[in-house]
Amino acid sequence: MKKSFISILLLLATVFSFSANAASAPVETVEAPQEYQSKTMGELIGSFYDTTGLKAILEPQEGLKGPHGEYMSTFMQSGGRIIMILICFILFYLAIKKGFEPLLLIPIGFGGLLANIPIAEMAGEDGMLGIIYNMGIANEFFPLLIFMGVGAMTDFGPLLANPKTALLGGAAQFGIFGSLVGAIVLSQYVPGMEFTLEQAAAISIIGGADGPTSIFIASALAPELLGAIAVAAYSYMALVPVIQPPIMRALTSEAERRIKMPAIRKVTKLEKILFPIVVVILALLILPDAAPLIGALCFGNFAKESGVVDRLSDTMQNALINVVTIFLGLGVGSKLAAESFLVTETLGIMAIGLLAFAVGTAMGVIMGKIMNMFLSNEAKINPLIGAAGVSAVPMAARVVSKEGQQYDKSNILLMHAMGPNVAGVIGSAVAAGVLISIFK
Numbered sequence: 001m002k003k004s005f006i007s008i009l010l011l012l013a014t015v016f017s018f019s020a021n022a023a024s025a026p027v028e029t030v031e032a033p034q035e036y037q038s039k040t041m042g043e044l045i046g047s048f049y050d051t052t053g054l055k056a057i058l059e060p061q062e063g064l065k066g067p068h069g070e071y072m073s074t075f076m077q078s079g080g081r082i083i084m085i086l087i088c089f090i091l092f093y094l095a096i097k098k099g100f101e102p103l104l105l106i107p108i109g110f111g112g113l114l115a116n117i118p119i120a121e122m123a124g125e126d127g128m129l130g131i132i133y134n135m136g137i138a139n140e141f142f143p144l145l146i147f148m149g150v151g152a153m154t155d156f157g158p159l160l161a162n163p164k165t166a167l168l169g170g171a172a173q174f175g176i177f178g179s180l181v182g183a184i185v186l187s188q189y190v191p192g193m194e195f196t197l198e199q200a201a202a203i204s205i206i207g208g209a210d211g212p213t214s215i216f217i218a219s220a221l222a223p224e225l226l227g228a229i230a231v232a233a234y235s236y237m238a239l240v241p242v243i244q245p246p247i248m249r250a251l252t253s254e255a256e257r258r259i260k261m262p263a264i265r266k267v268t269k270l271e272k273i274l275f276p277i278v279v280v281i282l283a284l285l286i287l288p289d290a291a292p293l294i295g296a297l298c299f300g301n302f303a304k305e306s307g308v309v310d311r312l313s314d315t316m317q318n319a320l321i322n323v324v325t326i327f328l329g330l331g332v333g334s335k336l337a338a339e340s341f342l343v344t345e346t347l348g349i350m351a352i353g354l355l356a357f358a359v360g361t362a363m364g365v366i367m368g369k370i371m372n373m374f375l376s377n378e379a380k381i382n383p384l385i386g387a388a389g390v391s392a393v394p395m396a397a398r399v400v401s402k403e404g405q406q407y408d409k410s411n412i413l414l415m416h417a418m419g420p421n422v423a424g425v426i427g428s429a430v431a432a433g434v435l436i437s438i439f440k
């Protein structure tokens with residue numbers, strides 16, 4: 001009985017304690033859930049319209065920044081974007097209908113299309129295109145991988161079989177240095193086209209008709225002009241069949257275009273293995289600034305010619321270069337945003353690039369004519385192959401062969417033209433190294 005009484009007292013004390021604590025605790029108020037604010041169908045459509053690209057184009061805002069941080073005028077937000085989208089469609093047309101460098105113009109054009117989509121900011125630092133650009137173009141990595149693949153696909157046999165054709169490839173690089181002077185002169189006398197020496201050097205490399213080299217040197221010297229330089233370089237590479245033939249005909253007679261060259265000698269495997277090593281050593285000793293491009297090119301070629309790493313060579317020729325080409329094209333396309341591309345300097349870049357390419361083609365042909373003045377009749381070269389000295393491999397060589405066959409169906413110039421063509425690849429890399437060593 002006593003234990004039961006004590007238990008009842010303890011229970012009452014516990015209940016009293018809980019009651020006291022509850023009374024002293026602050027009272028929490030429970031907010032009533034907010035009532036849903038209904039919207040009319042018109043208001044819902046209006047909210048959706050505010051987030052569309054259509055409104056961004058039709059109703060541009062003052063003081064809006066683009067994906068690259070530049071302030072965009074109302075024209076750039078509307079008309080500029082439309083113009084750039086039309087330019088991308090032109091690139092698609094050239095690639096699909098005309099077959100001009102589709103492997104590059106398709107991803108570049110599509111990257112430009114994505115870069116001009118408002119609101120999404122795909123070309124910004126955190127956008128897909130911006131990430132691709134910073135991943136391999138801003139640090140010059142993608143062009144080196146492209147050169148590695150080009151080296152694995154290149155046969156230096158025609159150059160080794162006829163070494164004097166290297167002079168044609170060297171002469172074609174005159175367009176680079178000639179256009180450098182032209183860019184400086186243009187910046188002095190044409191308002192709105194003030195190029196620094198670094199920018200002029202980056203623009204001039206277009207004369208080599210080498211897209212990866214153009215991107216490499218633009219990333220190093222003038223990244224703000226990368227989009228215009230890359231588009232100009234690849235556009236003129238694609239237009240080789242249109243630009244070169246009139247220049248070739250203007251500088252040669254029909255008799256010169258009919259010159260037949262003897263069959264080239266067979267190059268030994270040892271020569272082909274030693275050639276890339278010798279070129280790398282020369283770069284190491286004379287022009288280290290060209291070593292990244294030349295080294296990548298020679299590594300790819302050495303892997304191919306060694307004959308013992310076919311898997312690596314095949315990967316560089318196919319899978320690697322294909323993947324990198326996709327990323328390279330999209331990354332370049334990220335610089336085709338209207339506020340970056342539609343500027344006065346772009347017109348100057350396109351004009352200087354065309355001049356450089358034309359001069360490079362002309363100098364290659366002229367060098368062929370000069371060389372014939374010192375060669376016997378049996379050793380004369382067809383000056384048309386000098387046009388292949390620009391490094392648009394192998395398109396320039398094919399154009400030369402086609403042009404020669406128009407005057408003599410039996411005149412096969414393709415292998416002869418490959419000599420100056422592959423020499424032009426090395427020449428443009430050397431020219432890039434010279435410009436970087438001087439201006440960077």
